Amino acid sequence: MFIVNGFLLGLTTGIFCLTWCIPVLLPIILSKSGKINQSFFIFLKFSFGRLMGYILFGGLVGYLGMTIESEIVRKINLIALIFLSILLILYGIKWLDRKKSCCQFFKKIKLPFLFGFLTGINICPPFLLSLTYVFNIGGIINGILFFTSFFLATSLYFVPFILLGALGSRKIFQKIARFIAVFAGAFFLIYGLRGLFSSNSCSACLLNYQNQIGNYLPLIIFSLLFSIAIILFFVKNKRNFLFRNLILLFSLIYFGFILKNAFCPIRTFQLLFINGSKIVMNLIPFLFFILPIILVLLIKGKIYCNYICPLGAFQEFIFQAKKPIKCKFLSKDFLPKGRWQTQFKYFFLVFIILALLIFRQPILCGIDPFGALFGRFITTISVILLVILVILSIFIYRPWCKFFCPYGALLSLFKKLSLFK
């Protein structure tokens, strides 16, 4: 019972662990090593430090009988946060590596452990959540059971990032890692100082929104699918095709039919030109838009289009469905050959951007054939377009993606700038 509860809570809140811990963990992993097993040890040390921080802090709070939202706890959190951020900045500018520096103290302590310990003490909201739960149910064994499973579940999210350790062999990534450390440190510092001097915002405020965590579920699933897709992209395997279809199918059902394509990046793309300032306020759609771009800048390959996009999935399955039928007529290529096949989508992109700037309306939404498919907005035009699309996708591989999708064209443009192949 407690094991299951803890595991589920860990799974649902794990994304917060990512947002708070990754800025700290990632620089250490990236800058230290080039091998996966080495980064795995760093991760273990970090986790151990985190666990120790949790236990110490939790024990202290429990012993003193304080509530999580009390002023003193908040101050401790924030001071730990500020300390952590200063340490991160120093780490980023390689100050800790200098032999002559006065900080021989830091040499003796394992750095990953220290970082983990500090993140454990401060603001990690999922931990505080589970802590309150443990205090409520009482009993040491129950607490430990609950806690271990919770810890394991949250750690699951870190596993893909261990693989990133392999990137550390390249100098350029070590540099990026240090940049990340400095920036993350700076932001944590600002956040901590702000919290320390203002009485309103509290670091544990997230606790008041326990019920809202379900709202982040699409984002969690999205990033999970992405991690799997990245692994599939790098690890060549015979069954890749099958796995890819499974991811596509899942995405088609969940993002397409259940959520009715609410987070479609094409929509965000259009809104960006109409009311740019407002769209960034809507965190989740914005992340759905920006994450594939970040990824395509890192990795030369349209992972979003190939593995996740529900629109692509729909056309893909129609195209694949004709394989068992074995009718020659269906696989006939009747399109005129030439460079226009690859270039048309760029012209369409320019056209769409101009139209958006002139009309100031999400013009693609009104005629969207996928709106009719997912039951978002059914009009006669969109139904007709849907039928045309279905017929076309039998003959052409992903007609929408190939010729029209503005977001796909954008990704193709960014692909030319991507860091490595």
Place this chain on the structure above:
Amino acid sequence: MIKKFFSIAILIIVLIFSVFYIIKYHVVNSSSEMLLLGLQEASYYRQLGGGVVQCNLCPHQCVLAPGERGICRVRENIQGKLYSLVYNKPVSIHLDPIEKKPLFHFLPGTTTYSVATVGCNLRCLYCQNWEISQSSPEDIKSVNRTPEQLVDEALVSGAQSIAYTYSEPTVFYEYMLATAKLAHKKGLKNVVISAGYINPEPLKELCKYVDAIKIDLKAFNNSFYKRIVGGELEPVLQSLKVIKEQGIWLEIVYLVIPGENDNPEEIKDMAQWIKENLGENIPLHFSRFHPTYKLINLPPTPKETVKKLRQIAIDQGLKYVYTGNLGDWETESTYCPNSQEIAIQRQGFFIIEEDNIKNGLCPDGEIIPGVWE
């Protein structure tokens, strides 16, 4: 080398922005509880899971991710729940004659307490009230009126009914429903002036508390609705049938725009449709168009066109067909169906004479359908 530097620069900028927005979002989240205090949760919406909701109030059926607003601009998804942003916040309150709405067979000569908030789920290019209907709640200063205050003020003003009008009452549905329930208890009647772009279920619920509805039928072809109104024709026709089924007094207004929806064949079809589905007793008003908002390139409708269309509708068998915005008493007055005597003589929004009618009865005992007391 430059390429790589460029990519890294973009990457870092994006990273900064993402971290910044994540933090900002958390801060927004922690302060938004104060914001939620004044808001009313919307009715008729469905949670799709993962914080996504679908509004089922009007045929647009907007799917909204957290933080997004619907087409009407006044219903927002905040943390996985849909809220109405205009509850208790009307922007326009006036005392109008009921003929101005226009409702000709509903308590003639009385005044009605008219209320509107911002927002509309349509985008008519010739909107008469575009200052309020095509705005967001932040753009226009509103006053605070709870349904109780509104009903009390209406009683003091001497109006016999409350009208939900000007912009589009569908978008402030919750506010309208609460006020209508209260008004019914206090003995006031409720009048809804709408374009009818609403789903059947909320409309049926509304019909329990409403005494008369005026529907603006913009045209009788779908392409007009698509090009100029920003909606579809079919849901409006559906709404008309539902109102008829529920037994609520219904009047239809048709604004004639020269060259856009003044085709006599269409008018004939429309009159036929009304006669078959709604009955011959439904009053139909042909209103004259004056250039406004985005359709200022068109001329005002010629008076003859409006009168001609009225004659077509009468020829198809509709009994009460009027003109509007003409200032012509002959075509704006109500006649007894058989004897063709003038029952109510009107000019503009005002009644000149109504000696010939008592409680909807002509001198020779004929009944003129409507709500008379």
